[in-house]
Amino acid sequence: MSMLYLADFSVIKPDFGLIFWTVLIFLVLYFVLARLAFKPIQKALKKRDTEIQDSIDEAKRVQAQMAQLKDDNAKLLAEAREESTRIIAEAEAYAKKRKEEAVNEAKEAAQKVSADAQRDIANMRDSAMADLKKEVGTMALDIAEKVLQKDLKSDVNQTSLVNELVNNLN
Amino acid sequence: MKLLLRVMLLLVFCGVNTALSAQHDDHDSGDHSSHDGHGHATEVHEGCAHDDSYDPASVILHHIADANYFEIIHGVNLPLPLFLYAPGHGLTTGLSSMLGDDHHLKAVDGYVMNHGRVNRLADSAGDAMLSGEYDVECILHKTEVNEAGKEKDTYYAKINGQEYLLNAASVGDGGLLGGGITNFYDFSITKNVFTMLLAALLLILLWTAVARGYKRNEGQAPSGIQSLMEPFFVFLRDEISIPMIGEKHYEKFQPFILTVFFFILFCNLFGLIPFIPGSANVTGNIAVTMALAVIAAIVAYVHGNAHFWGHVLWMPGVPVFVKPLLTVVEVLGLVIKPFSLMVRLFANITAGHIIILSLVSLIFIFGNNGESVFGAAAGGVVGVAFTLFMNCIELLVAFVQPFIFAILTASYIGAAVEEHEHEHGHEGSHDVEYENLNDSNPAYA
Numbered sequence: 103m104s105m106l107y108l109a110d111f112s113v114i115k116p117d118f119g120l121i122f123w124t125v126l127i128f129l130v131l132y133f134v135l136a137r138l139a140f141k142p143i144q145k146a147l148k149k150r151d152t153e154i155q156d157s158i159d160e161a162k163r164v165q166a167q168m169a170q171l172k173d174d175n176a177k178l179l180a181e182a183r184e185e186s187t188r189i190i191a192e193a194e195a196y197a198k199k200r201k202e203e204a205v206n207e208a209k210e211a212a213q214k215v216s217a218d219a220q221r222d223i224a225n226m227r228d229s230a231m232a233d234l235k236k237e238v239g240t241m242a243l244d245i246a247e248k249v250l251q252k253d254l255k256s257d258v259n260q261t262s263l264v265n266e267l268v269n270n271l272n
Numbered sequence: 273m274k275l276l277l278r279v280m281l282l283l284v285f286c287g288v289n290t291a292l293s294a295q296h297d298d299h300d301s302g303d304h305s306s307h308d309g310h311g312h313a314t315e316v317h318e319g320c321a322h323d324d325s326y327d328p329a330s331v332i333l334h335h336i337a338d339a340n341y342f343e344i345i346h347g348v349n350l351p352l353p354l355f356l357y358a359p360g361h362g363l364t365t366g367l368s369s370m371l372g373d374d375h376h377l378k379a380v381d382g383y384v385m386n387h388g389r390v391n392r393l394a395d396s397a398g399d400a401m402l403s404g405e406y407d408v409e410c411i412l413h414k415t416e417v418n419e420a421g422k423e424k425d426t427y428y429a430k431i432n433g434q435e436y437l438l439n440a441a442s443v444g445d446g447g448l449l450g451g452g453i454t455n456f457y458d459f460s461i462t463k464n465v466f467t468m469l470l471a472a473l474l475l476i477l478l479w480t481a482v483a484r485g486y487k488r489n490e491g492q493a494p495s496g497i498q499s500l501m502e503p504f505f506v507f508l509r510d511e512i513s514i515p516m517i518g519e520k521h522y523e524k525f526q527p528f529i530l531t532v533f534f535f536i537l538f539c540n541l542f543g544l545i546p547f548i549p550g551s552a553n554v555t556g557n558i559a560v561t562m563a564l565a566v567i568a569a570i571v572a573y574v575h576g577n578a579h580f581w582g583h584v585l586w587m588p589g590v591p592v593f594v595k596p597l598l599t600v601v602e603v604l605g606l607v608i609k610p611f612s613l614m615v616r617l618f619a620n621i622t623a624g625h626i627i628i629l630s631l632v633s634l635i636f637i638f639g640n641n642g643e644s645v646f647g648a649a650a651g652g653v654v655g656v657a658f659t660l661f662m663n664c665i666e667l668l669v670a671f672v673q674p675f676i677f678a679i680l681t682a683s684y685i686g687a688a689v690e691e692h693e694h695e696h697g698h699e700g701s702h703d704v705e706y707e708n709l710n711d712s713n714p715a716y717a
Contacts, residue, residue: 112337112389113557113622115443115451119355119459120338120559124468128567131472131535136527139479143505144526146486153491 326641328633336553336625339388339463341368344548352466356383356390358456361402377408384429384438386411391438392456406431467552471538508533516682521689528571533678540670556621561614568681569610576688609684613677620673624666631658
């Protein structure tokens, strides 16, 4: 029974023809596939792997560069802000100083102008006073002269004379 | 998980095998009682009457066997080319259809079609019968007991009322398995060769299309069939070639590993298709697995470096009296490695096919050769359910087996090309790797 089973079990008996064809087909398949497909694919994959690695490396490098630039920018910005604050503070201080100076100058000028004016006024008053005194003296002299020249006998004459003098005075 | 699967497969296989044997025993003993009159020496099915009873074992073994034509449906065959060589008689070529069909067989130059395979009349038929064309009445099957008391299946061609012993083609089993050198060699394009050619053609078309994709999409993302196959390529490179062979040498062997993997995979998948152009049991034939295993072994050993051969032939670092013993063991190992590759693939695929065919046979066994329709229906329900389940496992096996074949081939190549920086530093990382590899090997056995 077991022998019958084995005798029919032909797949366990290595057929020379099948061995021959398997070797031939496999070797031809290997050379064709290796030449036309596997080697070019291997090369292409390797190239792509290298390219991807290079790209990643490049991206990392650029990223580092960007981070550096960003840091630099932030630093610059901080510096600029500080500078601007400083400039503004300086400008404000200067402006305040200038204002105070201007105000002081103006006050001084005003004081000077008023002092000059008061002095001028005083001068003019003095000179007017002097002129007046001189004029009054002259007038008194004129009046005295006229009084003296006229005949001061009657009251009517005296009155008219005084009126005339007063009118002349005007 | 894999171990569990294997145990399950083994159990299923053993179960089916026992069932088959039991069935066959019944059949056999029945035959004996009915043919008691013929004596013990020979059991003969007389005349050309066709035996209609269903014998699952012979049907299954017929279905997993190679054939000289491709059966499209029962009775309709695709003829395949024959290249038959008989020493002393030269080459006979033609299409398998020249030997007639199932109803009308012909003998051409002594060649006769016997259940799908070309046989040749034994030399005892005489030179007259071994040339020219004759009509064959039928093929007779006899079970003979030889001098050693062993049963042997023999076939006879009945031509002009005369019975002539038939020889099968020469096979390389050295007579151990019932074959051996006969009076002719069959180098025909058989069903298996046809399927291998088909698989090779498909693989070439597929991979050249993929390679074109790499040329077209250079510097771009893969597309279409290229992106479908790229994961396979990368997986086999990163999981087999590089870890097993090493960064330094893997590129040289990557095409070989890939070819081994895809050739076996495609042959397996063709074997799972139950009709033309599939159905050929290519990787379940020991001739195919033997050729592949021997090629793999030759590739590994040809690239073996001085370090490898030094370890095989005269193991360094062990006492001198142990060295010859280790040499014997290592040289045996050189043969056992491809032998294990051969048997593993052959047994896995053949076992799967036998299980599926056995499950389909349940329909006829339960149906009691067409006498019980309900039995056949029950067999059909059970058979379909289990066949569906088995087909899923077979699909898994169709992928797992080429992977194992490829990974072991790569490990043999890796062991052959492995380089040691320090000849005496045997606790280096390479040794650790090698030990791990050996530890993990039983998982693939």
